[in-house]
Amino acid sequence: MAYQQNGPPGQTTEPNLGKLGRHHHRIKTHAGWKVVQDNNRFTWTTPHGRVYLTDHRGTHRARPKTPRLQVVWADLQWDNAA
Numbered sequence: 001m002a003y004q005q006n007g008p009p010g011q012t013t014e015p016n017l018g019k020l021g022r023h024h025h026r027i028k029t030h031a032g033w034k035v036v037q038d039n040n041r042f043t044w045t046t047p048h049g050r051v052y053l054t055d056h057r058g059t060h061r062a063r064p065k066t067p068r069l070q071v072v073w074a075d076l077q078w079d080n081a082a
Contacts, residue, residue: 018042 003011018037020028027033032047041055043062051062 003013018035028035034045036043041053044052044054046052053060053062
């Protein structure tokens, strides 16, 4: 389908045009991975939510922006009357 100015989101345009090999194109298109391109850097997200950054330095696992669940033991109450 040809590019449409007010067409559906996700169309290929100059800002999101990136050279992908066959393998990477297939995992993006058919395997549930998501990819965002910004300033010659690709952010890949797996179907399980892991994030990888690819740039001129290589591919790196990204650290999560939100902290993981933390259990505060002082807030737990134990019932020892069993």
